Amino acid sequence: MRRKQKNIIVVTLAVLIAVLFLLPLVWMVFTSFKTLSESMSSSAILPNVWTLQNYIDIFSPTSDAPILLWVFNTAVITIIGTVLVVAIDILAAYSLARLQVPGKKIIIGTIIIALTVPGIVTLFPAFYMFKSFNLLDTFIPLVLPYTASTMGVFLIYNFLISFPKDLEEAAYLDGASQMQILRHVIFPAIKPVAVTLGVITFMGIYNDYLWPSLVINSNEMKTMTLGIATLIQGSNFVNPAGMMAATVVATIPAIVVFLVANKYFVKSVTNSGIK
Amino acid sequence: MKSLKWLVLLIASVLVLGACSGGNGASTKSKDGKIQISFINGFTGGDGAYMKKITDGFNASQDKYEIVESQEKEHYTKYKSGDYDLVVIHGNNLETYRLDGMIQDVGSLYEKAGLKESDFHKAGMDLAKLDGKLYGFPIDIHPLTMFYNKEFVNEAPKTYEDILKLNQELQAKNKDLYALGVPSTGLVEFYMLMIAAQNGVDLKDGNALNFAQPEFADALMTFHDMVWKDKVSPAGLGLDGEFKTFMKEAESGKAVQSAVALTGPWFYGAAKEKYGDNLGIAPIPQIGKQPAAYGNAHMLAVSASVKDEQVKEGIAEFVKYMFTPENLINWADGGQAPVHLKTIEKVTAEQDKYQIAYQNSLQFDSFVAPPQVYQYGEQIRYMNEKVFSKLVTTEKLTKEQLMKELESATKKAQQIAETEPK
Amino acid sequence: MHKGTSTKTWAILMVSPFILCFILFWLAPMFLGVWVSLHNWNLSSGNNGFIGLQNYIDILTPGSLYNEAFMLALKNTLVFVVISVPPLVIIALGLALILDHLPAKLKPVFRTIYFVSYSISVTAVSAIFLWLFNENGGFINNLLVSMGILGKPINWLSEQPYAWVSVLIATVWWTIGFNMMLFINALDEVDPSLYEASDLDGANGFKKFIYITLPQIKHVAFFIIIMTVIASFNLYGQSRLITAGGPEQSTTTLTMSIQNAVFGMNQLGVGSSMAILMGIIMLLVTAAQYFMSYRKKEVN
Numbered sequence: 001m002r003r004k005q006k007n008i009i010v011v012t013l014a015v016l017i018a019v020l021f022l023l024p025l026v027w028m029v030f031t032s033f034k035t036l037s038e039s040m041s042s043s044a045i046l047p048n049v050w051t052l053q054n055y056i057d058i059f060s061p062t063s064d065a066p067i068l069l070w071v072f073n074t075a076v077i078t079i080i081g082t083v084l085v086v087a088i089d090i091l092a093a094y095s096l097a098r099l100q101v102p103g104k105k106i107i108i109g110t111i112i113i114a115l116t117v118p119g120i121v122t123l124f125p126a127f128y129m130f131k132s133f134n135l136l137d138t139f140i141p142l143v144l145p146y147t148a149s150t151m152g153v154f155l156i157y158n159f160l161i162s163f164p165k166d167l168e169e170a171a172y173l174d175g176a177s178q179m180q181i182l183r184h185v186i187f188p189a190i191k192p193v194a195v196t197l198g199v200i201t202f203m204g205i206y207n208d209y210l211w212p213s214l215v216i217n218s219n220e221m222k223t224m225t226l227g228i229a230t231l232i233q234g235s236n237f238v239n240p241a242g243m244m245a246a247t248v249v250a251t252i253p254a255i256v257v258f259l260v261a262n263k264y265f266v267k268s269v270t271n272s273g274i275k
Numbered sequence: 276m277k278s279l280k281w282l283v284l285l286i287a288s289v290l291v292l293g294a295c296s297g298g299n300g301a302s303t304k305s306k307d308g309k310i311q312i313s314f315i316n317g318f319t320g321g322d323g324a325y326m327k328k329i330t331d332g333f334n335a336s337q338d339k340y341e342i343v344e345s346q347e348k349e350h351y352t353k354y355k356s357g358d359y360d361l362v363v364i365h366g367n368n369l370e371t372y373r374l375d376g377m378i379q380d381v382g383s384l385y386e387k388a389g390l391k392e393s394d395f396h397k398a399g400m401d402l403a404k405l406d407g408k409l410y411g412f413p414i415d416i417h418p419l420t421m422f423y424n425k426e427f428v429n430e431a432p433k434t435y436e437d438i439l440k441l442n443q444e445l446q447a448k449n450k451d452l453y454a455l456g457v458p459s460t461g462l463v464e465f466y467m468l469m470i471a472a473q474n475g476v477d478l479k480d481g482n483a484l485n486f487a488q489p490e491f492a493d494a495l496m497t498f499h500d501m502v503w504k505d506k507v508s509p510a511g512l513g514l515d516g517e518f519k520t521f522m523k524e525a526e527s528g529k530a531v532q533s534a535v536a537l538t539g540p541w542f543y544g545a546a547k548e549k550y551g552d553n554l555g556i557a558p559i560p561q562i563g564k565q566p567a568a569y570g571n572a573h574m575l576a577v578s579a580s581v582k583d584e585q586v587k588e589g590i591a592e593f594v595k596y597m598f599t600p601e602n603l604i605n606w607a608d609g610g611q612a613p614v615h616l617k618t619i620e621k622v623t624a625e626q627d628k629y630q631i632a633y634q635n636s637l638q639f640d641s642f643v644a645p646p647q648v649y650q651y652g653e654q655i656r657y658m659n660e661k662v663f664s665k666l667v668t669t670e671k672l673t674k675e676q677l678m679k680e681l682e683s684a685t686k687k688a689q690q691i692a693e694t695e696p697k
Numbered sequence: 698m699h700k701g702t703s704t705k706t707w708a709i710l711m712v713s714p715f716i717l718c719f720i721l722f723w724l725a726p727m728f729l730g731v732w733v734s735l736h737n738w739n740l741s742s743g744n745n746g747f748i749g750l751q752n753y754i755d756i757l758t759p760g761s762l763y764n765e766a767f768m769l770a771l772k773n774t775l776v777f778v779v780i781s782v783p784p785l786v787i788i789a790l791g792l793a794l795i796l797d798h799l800p801a802k803l804k805p806v807f808r809t810i811y812f813v814s815y816s817i818s819v820t821a822v823s824a825i826f827l828w829l830f831n832e833n834g835g836f837i838n839n840l841l842v843s844m845g846i847l848g849k850p851i852n853w854l855s856e857q858p859y860a861w862v863s864v865l866i867a868t869v870w871w872t873i874g875f876n877m878m879l880f881i882n883a884l885d886e887v888d889p890s891l892y893e894a895s896d897l898d899g900a901n902g903f904k905k906f907i908y909i910t911l912p913q914i915k916h917v918a919f920f921i922i923i924m925t926v927i928a929s930f931n932l933y934g935q936s937r938l939i940t941a942g943g944p945e946q947s948t949t950t951l952t953m954s955i956q957n958a959v960f961g962m963n964q965l966g967v968g969s970s971m972a973i974l975m976g977i978i979m980l981l982v983t984a985a986q987y988f989m990s991y992r993k994k995e996v997n
Contacts, residue, residue: 010798017792018810024825024870025814027836031828037549040522043530043831043839064323064346092715099708107716114723116983118931120952121976124959124969125729126722131356148722153715178707207819209934210952217353218345228820230319230348232827232938239545240828247821258816262809352960355740375741375963459855460943513832513855514941523834529842529850530834653962661945668856668944690762691962696742 032245039241054245067249069220070227074206075253077142077223081205084143086198089152094186096153097160098168099178108157111150119211122148127214141215142223146205152197159193160186195264206254224250309341312589316363316573317350322541325609332605333596340589360581361590364411366402366572367645367652373410374649374695378576380408387591390598398642399614402572405647411574412594414603415611418570418638419465420540420631422521423555427452427534431557438535438560442507445534449525455535456520457498457508462539463663464655465569470494472643473563479646483692484654486662486681492674494563495666499677503670508533511668518542522549543610543631556634558641568638571645573611607632614639649695654688730969738966740959752970763958763967767974770954773947777936778929781865785925786918788869789876794906796877797884808881812874819871823938826867830854830939855944864935864948871935872928876921883917884910919990923983930979951975 031039032054034047042048058067095101096108130141167185176184187194212226222230228250231243318326323346330342342361347353354362355377364372372378385391390412392400399413423431427445432438432454442454457466471478474494478484502508509531512520521536522545536542537559546554559568575597577590596602603618608628612635613619619636626633648654662680666672734752737745756763792811796804814822829836830853838850853863891909900908933952936942942949955975959968 006798007800010795011800011803014795014799014803014807017795018807021810021814021870024829027829028825036545037522040519040545040549041524041834043834043836045836064319088714088718091711095708095711099704099711101708101712102705107712110719113980114719116927116980117727117976118927118952118972118979120931120955121730121972122723122726124965124972125726125733127356128729128733129726136357144718145722147715147718150719150723178704178711203815207934209819210956213349214352217347217357219347225818225820228818228824229934229938232820232824233348243824244828247824251817251821254816254818255813258813259809262812355960355963375739377741460941509833511832511852511855513852514943516833516855519831520833526834529839650962656961660943660949664855664943664945668852687762687765694739694962694964696739 028244028247028251031241032248034241036239036241039239039244054242055249057242058245058249064219065227065231065246066219067224067227067246070222070224071250071253073139073142073221074224077139078202078205080139081143081146082198082202085147085149085152085201086194088147089149089156089197090187090190090194091182093153093156093160094182097157098165111154111157114150115154123211123214130215136215137217137221139221142212143205145211146201149201149204152201155197156190156193159190163189199261224254309339310585310589311341311343312361312586312593313359314342314344314361315350315354315357315359316344316346317348318346318363319348322606322609322611325605325611328605329597329602332602333593336596337592340592342593354578358580360578360586361593362576362578363414364574364576366413366416366574367647369402369410369574369576370405370647371650371652372576373405376696377579378410379579379581380410381412381577382409384577384587384591384594385409385412387588388595388598390594394598394616396614396616396619396636396639398639398644399572401644403574411576412598413614414573414575414597415606415613416570416572416635416639416642417540417611418568418635418642419462419469419537419559420543420635420638421557421559422536422538422542422546423557424521424534424550425553425555426550428555431555432535432560434560435562438507438562439505441534442505451525451527451531453509453520453531453533454507455501455537456512456517456531456533457502457667458512458514458516458518459664459667460513460660461515462517464659465539465571466498466537467495467655467658467663468643468645469559469567469569470497470563472567472569473561473565475565477646479648481692482648482695483685484646484648484651484688485685486658486688487678487685488681489674489678492677492681495663495677496674497562498663499666499669499672502667510670518546522546540610540612540631540635556631558634558638566641568642569645570638570642572614604629612636612639648692650691653691657684657687730973733966734969734973736966738964738969740963740965748966752967753974755967756970756974763964763971766954766958767951767971769946770949770951771975771978773949774930774932774951776861777864777932777948777950778926780861781868781929781932782922782925784865784869785873785876785929786922789873789921790880790918792873792877793880793884796881808878811877814870815872815874817871819934820938822867822871823935826863826870826935827854827939830863854940857944857947860940860944860948864932864939867935867939868929868932876925879917879921880914883914887913919986923986923990926982926986927979930982 027045030045030047033050033052034042035049035051035053038048057063058065096104101107126141126145130136135141167189168181171181171185207225208223209225209229212223213229216222216226219227228247231246314330316326326346327344330344334341345353350362351368362378364378369378392409395403395413398416403409403411403413421431428441432441438454445452445454468478471491471494474490476488476491476494478486478488478491502510509520517533517536518538520531520533521538523530523532525532536546543556575594581587581590598615598618600615600618600621603613603615604621606613607618607622610631612632613622622629622632622636645651662677662684665680666677669676735747735749737748737751739745755761756767758764796808796811799807832838832850832852832854834850835853837853838847841847842850851859853859887910891913892905895905895909931952932950936948936950937953940948942953951971955968955971958964958971
């Protein structure tokens with residue numbers, strides 16, 4: 001009996017909080033169906049007059065907000081960037097944790113220091129470097145700089161040094177090559193950390209706003225995050241309903257990807273070595 | 276500079292070899308043999324489409340040149356770090372780009388394009404002429420504009436007394452209706468320089484802005500009093516508050532509305548969509564001692580790096596095309612007021628169609644240009660972001676307190692001015 | 698040693714892609730940044746010569762333009778760190794505890810709801826909250842006035858402390874899910890037998906939390922705190938887009954100030970020096986936290 005009461009209280013609380021979390025999203029969706037004048041003048045959550053005009057505007061060929069292209073760009077750079085970072089970091093972390101890398105202590109010390117240095121320190125010089133090579137406004141600066149992140153190496157390295165070596169040694173004695181050990185022994189073991197790293201990297205690239213705003217010039221090359229920022233800061237007037245329609249279109253793919261990946265991410269975080 | 280580049284080159288050459296197929300080099304020819312001219316501007320809002328009509332029209336009109344236009348929100352940053360031939364620079368920034376050596380004297384291009392100074396309204400020429408030379412082609416002037424809602428006010432207010440009277444009437448009707456709204460951020464630079472101009476205050480002092488003038492403090496206090504003493508504006512309107520309030524619908528205790536907005540002409544489209552024929556437009560009223568209009572302008576300027584004669588020919592062709600009434604009228608159609616006299620004539624002849632361009636062209640005669648100083652935007656930043664907001668949100672602000680803020684704003688402006696390249 | 702290639706060669710081969718990327722995209726820009734910070738470098742007119750530590754001296758000399766900009770931004774950033782870290786950690790823990798006490802069937806549903814806002818980009822979050830917090834007749838004001846919670850509308854974005862509250866609410870809504878997930882993970886790993894033992898002792902829920910749960914999740918909590926401090930230090934998108942640094946520059950953060958030094962004032966040298974100073978400050982703060990948590994670990 002008491003248990004049931006307690007349950008009701010907790011569920012009620014959970015529902016109330018859920019409402020708070022969902023309210024902004026619900027508002028966003030409803031506002032995107034408002035007319036311009038209503039979105040400016042009324043603050044009721046439901047539109048008086050429902051309109052698809054905002055969505056029609058977005059997808060019209062003359063729109064100055066090519067959202068689908070932005071979503072596509074974002075998909076390209078987040079996927080390539082994440083795969084690259086995870087692969088590079090796994091190799092490096094394995095090597096540092098298990099093999100005889102010359103200057104290992106210096107490398108690991110540098111990694112830890114680099115971990116706390118904020119991105120802004122390298123931001124403008126990196127911008128200058130890409131500029132002097134005429135690489136601005138391409139995918140290259142949108143992908144490659146993330147590979148310098150030391151977070152992944154640090155996470156996986158930490159996981160590996162607390163992970164027993166027995167299996168690897170057994171495989172080694174059986175005559176497996178380094179690559180085979182990596183593929184069949186190490187990779188399954190570090191999968192949860194690798195997925196966590198993948199998610200963190202993905203979100204990092206996806207959310208980055210300042211860096212793309214420096215290195216991207218043309219509307220066609222923008223990421224979704226940058227594109228929406230330019231809508232907010234447009235030098236001229238952008239109506240809230242139109243902005244929300246753009247946000248909805250930009251956010252839906254992210255939420256879908258998220259809902260699909262959610263299960264894996266939950267598992268991976270639950271199993272990962274962040275302790 | 277050189278040695279740094281080599282250092283960078285050395286370190287990063289591996290990257291380029293591995294990852295890049297090479298930049299686009301220095302070629303200015305398109306595939307079909309046209310000479311390409313790159314053109315960057317900041318028209319990311321509704322007016323972008325109208326400029327595009329002009330550039331597209333030009334590209335279709337001949338087969339020798341091609342304008343490659345990019346419209347960017349952060350177009351100044353991109354211009355500084357990129358490689359463009361043509362750029363649109365605001366009237367108040369032209370001096371900075373001249374002193375930084377990033378734009379060139381276009382006197383000879385005027386001749387090539389068959390244009391004379393007298394083809395433009397004087398207000399525009401004042402902006403284009405720096406140190407006795409021409410540094411740009413004035414496209415338009417966008418002054419502070421007055422919108423009014425005919426539902427509440429039949430005739431546009433012309434003086435501050437009219438505004439006071441209007442406010443009394445509206446307040447008697449409904450406590451949530453005000454004459455106008457004073458924003459705390461956004462367009463406030465227009466507000467400050469407008470009131471300076473209407474009180475005959477010149478902020479330029481040598482190469483810096485001097486805000487710490489008692490007359491300017493008095494002038495600014497007008498806005499404080501509009502909110503706190505005369506209460507013609509509700510308090511606490513935030514970014515773009517003057518326009519947002521104009522677009523609201525009064526709702527008791529929740530939302531306030533204003534009958535008039537002193538705002539930027541770029542909001543015209545949205546206002547028209549909401550109010551239709553009830554939207555009135557007029558030159559701004561006289562709030563200070565004398566009538567004066569203030570605003571900014573778009574100038575077409577040529578990068579200092581353009582040396583190629585063929586490119587210059589192309590630019591002259593483009594300029595000639597743009598400053599033809601049939602073509603520039605597109606810009607008026609987008610709500611901007613061209614300063615090209617022949618285009619103004621066309622606008623005046625069809626003033627119902629080009630309502631806002633026409634009303635704003637009426638303000639040209641009393642237009643006061645922004646002071647020409649180095650890094651104008653940075654010099655006035657503290658005023659824009661801090662002082663004005665304090666002015667209209669602090670109920671008990673005294674003139675002495677304001678003067679103190681104006682002094683620190685001036686100190687900052689002077690330090691910015693000192694960074695001027697020698 | 699081993700057939701084919703030696704382990705040392707493998708070691709170097711495997712670590713070198715990372716080392717290469719690290720040198721190209723971190724170390725090289727880093728040195729370049731330090732080098733630029735020692736020069737009078739203007740974005741428009743280029744390098745105007747070596748000036749030693751002059752940029753740093755300018756930034757640290759009271760009264761100068763750069764000093765005022767840097768110190769104001771540093772103060773603002775620290776304010777945000779102080780007001781944001783406790784809610785971002787405590788609310789995350791609270792949500793994790795609520796989820797922990799939910800019936801198993803409902804857990805995934807609510808976990809997903811609380812976490813879904815994390816998938817939205819910072820600019821989209823800002824776009825939403827910018828309009829939700831609109832002063833005159835905005836949705837939040839209207840809701841609160843209608844419910845009788847507020848007597849009259851609040852100027853959320855143009856008055857302090859509300860501007861900070863707005864940025865904070867947007868940040869909590871957006872990022873809390875990630876911290877929550879880490880706490881859920883930690884709570885799951887608490888040994889159930891510890892709770893059973895305390896049940897036998899007749900301990901109540903609060904006591905169980907203090908004496909069993911908290912010590913068990915301490916390490917994760919430290920990790921979360923350090924990560925949150927770093928994230929709050931780097932505040933940029935929300936304050937740039939929701940409050941635009943205002944009112945009266947009170948939400949102008951270090952990153953915004955540095956960006957303005959470079960792209961507004963054209964002072965690449967000064968901006969680089971500011972960035973390096975910010976890096977040093979963050980290094981010190983993180984190191985201090987690390988040592989504090991490390992020493993506590995030792996004591997236990």
